[in-house]
Structure formats: C-alpha cells, structure tokens
Amino acid sequence: MNLASLTTLRVGGPARELIEADSEAALIDAVRAADADGTPLLVVGGGSNLLVADEGFDGVVVRDAREDVSLVNDGACGGLSITATAGTRWDRLVAQAVESEWSGFEALSGIPGSTGATPMQNVGAYGAEVKDLVAVIRTWDREAGSVRTLPLVKAEFGYRDSMLKRSMTHGPWGPTPRYVVLDVTFHTRMASLSAPVRYQQLATALDVELGARVPITEVREAVLALRSAKGMVLDPADHDTWSAGSFFTNPIVPDDAVPAGAPRYPAADGLVKTSAAWLIEHAGFSKGFAVAPDAPASLSTKHTLALTNRGDATAADIVALARAVRDGVRERFGISLVPEPVAVGLEI
Numbered sequence: 001m002n003l004a005s006l007t008t009l010r011v012g013g014p015a016r017e018l019i020e021a022d023s024e025a026a027l028i029d030a031v032r033a034a035d036a037d038g039t040p041l042l043v044v045g046g047g048s049n050l051l052v053a054d055e056g057f058d059g060v061v062v063r064d065a066r067e068d069v070s071l072v073n074d075g076a077c078g079g080l081s082i083t084a085t086a087g088t089r090w091d092r093l094v095a096q097a098v099e100s101e102w103s104g105f106e107a108l109s110g111i112p113g114s115t116g117a118t119p120m121q122n123v124g125a126y127g128a129e130v131k132d133l134v135a136v137i138r139t140w141d142r143e144a145g146s147v148r149t150l151p152l153v154k155a156e157f158g159y160r161d162s163m164l165k166r167s168m169t170h171g172p173w174g175p176t177p178r179y180v181v182l183d184v185t186f187h188t189r190m191a192s193l194s195a196p197v198r199y200q201q202l203a204t205a206l207d208v209e210l211g212a213r214v215p216i217t218e219v220r221e222a223v224l225a226l227r228s229a230k231g232m233v234l235d236p237a238d239h240d241t242w243s244a245g246s247f248f249t250n251p252i253v254p255d256d257a258v259p260a261g262a263p264r265y266p267a268a269d270g271l272v273k274t275s276a277a278w279l280i281e282h283a284g285f286s287k288g289f290a291v292a293p294d295a296p297a298s299l300s301t302k303h304t305l306a307l308t309n310r311g312d313a314t315a316a317d318i319v320a321l322a323r324a325v326r327d328g329v330r331e332r333f334g335i336s337l338v339p340e341p342v343a344v345g346l347e348i
C-alpha cells in the first residue's frame, strides 16, 4: 500500500504495514506494539498535512477508524461539552456542530483531516483557532506507556503550534507526537449566532462589520465558498486541491525584518507576523508557478501558498518546488519560510 493513497498531496511510497484501529484498545495496542519493538510509527488521520518520501515509510502506519461524537454535558447554564474520537473527520464534526447550534466551530469549516490531528498544529482559519474550543485532549503517552489527559493549558497552543507538535522533535517520536490523541473534548455554548467574525475577508463576504455575530449556518456557507474559491476544500477533480493546504506558515519575525508594504500583525514577544503569500508573490512567484514548464508540481492556480500535485508528481517534485520558493523568498527578503506539513523520510 502506497502512502500516496492516504495523503491529500497524493505522493509517498509504500508503508511496511497499515493497521486500521476500530476501538481505542486496538489503537493503543498498535501504538504500544510498535513502540515496544522499536518500529517507526506513523499515526495518520486524513493525510492532509503530510509530505511522505517516495521511498515510503519503513514502519507501521496506524489509522483510527472510529468516528464517534457525543454530547457529554449540555449544562443548564448554556455551556456544553462534546467529545469526538480522534478518527472523526473534522468537517463532519463542524457540520454537526453547525446543525446542532454548537457555536464556535463554524469558521473552521472545510478544513480536511481528522479531529485527532487538530490540536497538533492548533488548526486555524478565518480568525478562529481550535484552541478556542478545546477543553481536554485524551492521549496515549508513548513515553509513560499510559493514558494521559491533557487540559487546555498543558497543550501550550501557539500559532500552528502546540506541545504535541514540539514533542515530535524531542526524543524518538517523530513523525508522530509522543502523545497520540485518543479523543478531544470541546467546550462551547448553544447559540444560533456565530462567534464574533474576526477576519476582514469573511466579514466582507457576509456584508457585516468585524465583530458582528451572524447565523452560524451563514458563516459556514461563506467560509466554504471562500475556501473553495482558493482551492482549499478537497475536490478530487480539482488538482489545485491536491495539496497540504498552506505549505508555509506565516513568518513571525522582528518588525524591522518585514519588507515595506508587507502585512504586519502583532505577535508574541514583541515580534510581528507577516504574510507568507505576500512574500512568495513579491519574490516573483505567481499562481501556477512551476520549476519547469512541464513539471508535475506547481503552485496552485488559485493560491500561491499551496503547493500542488498536477496528477503524477512525486515527493521529489514537491520538494524541488518547495525549495525553489523557499530559496527565492530568502534571497529576496532574507526571511526563511518554514514548511507547515510534517515531512516523513525527507527534508526540505
């Protein structure tokens, strides 16, 4: 089985073994067995944030096949808690939330992948981040060999970052974190109106002021329309969506490193966040850019931040494109773009 068939970039060679876990016990057993005999482990969700080498992954790939969503507390004060198993498709949960008037999920509509992966990089879009909803993450702690419940504060969420993500680079755990997510509990409120709209483009699409609350169904529809126009909703017929979404994170740098005219948003520690898409475009890369006229990988024709497979690209083609863009931006602006997807068996 090639990992290309499990990833949205549709590249990646064979895995030694694939285990589909249909219970929590089976998921833990698979992880524990791999760790016990030192077999490399890749827990995969929707494969929408993975770039896997053409040589494949000489280890065990584990998928959580469970998709269970339960309302664990619909407290009389208006607060409610929802628990979803890691394998639950994120957008399926968002659709259910919008239908059930569980407010706060709506701006995160259309993000591919599994619920279990959302805390990894604190997924976010249109002014919302999953950290605004997460209450508790139940995990299998591979180091301790036991179930460990992480309250929100222990996840140490940042921009496209968390303690879980950082755990991949400390110790032997990567390309999966030390903490394998079993399920996630979210806390929110019942409301037919959305959380305040925090993103200008979304406010414009909805024809409201920033900070307004609108029916959550309208937010979901507007977000899905905006995302589709950028090739950010999976569509097998559209090669612009054969991607890992935004390939580079927005750089967080000292104010004086931001080129004149580039967007600036306040970030932690006196730094500022600028736009990776702006840097890419102003370094001379336009939509559809490819390293050669017939190259099978190119920037999306709808969005410069997505690297895409035009049909028969390999991981090497995606890497060549990523390097060309990263090096071009570095030469022009002195800023090193950082890839967002988890690289398996390769370096960019």
Ligand SMILES: Cc1cc2nc3c(=O)[nH]c(=O)nc-3n(C[C@H](O)[C@H](O)[C@H](O)COP(=O)(O)OP(=O)(O)OC[C@H]3O[C@@H](n4cnc5c(N)ncnc54)[C@H](O)[C@@H]3O)c2cc1C
Pocket (backbone or CB within 6 Å): 008, 042, 043, 044, 045, 046, 047, 048, 049, 050, 064, 086, 087, 111, 112, 113, 114, 115, 116, 117, 118, 120, 121, 122, 123, 124, 125, 175, 176, 177, 179, 180, 181, 182, 231, 232, 233, 234, 241, 243, 244, 245, 246, 342
């Ligand atoms: C078209 C498109 C649009 C996108 N838009 C956005 C966006 O708007 N915002 C955004 O933040 N991201 C976006 N992404 C990126 C991606 O969808 C998210 O990062 C998503 O959360 C990845 O989930 P996944 O299940 O596909 O993870 P995978 O790609 O399967 O795995 C990614 C990493 O998470 C780990 N992982 C997976 N499941 C678990 C688990 N149960 N426990 C522990 N670790 C686990 C894997 O081991 C791996 O290290 C987009 C991607 C695409 C293709």
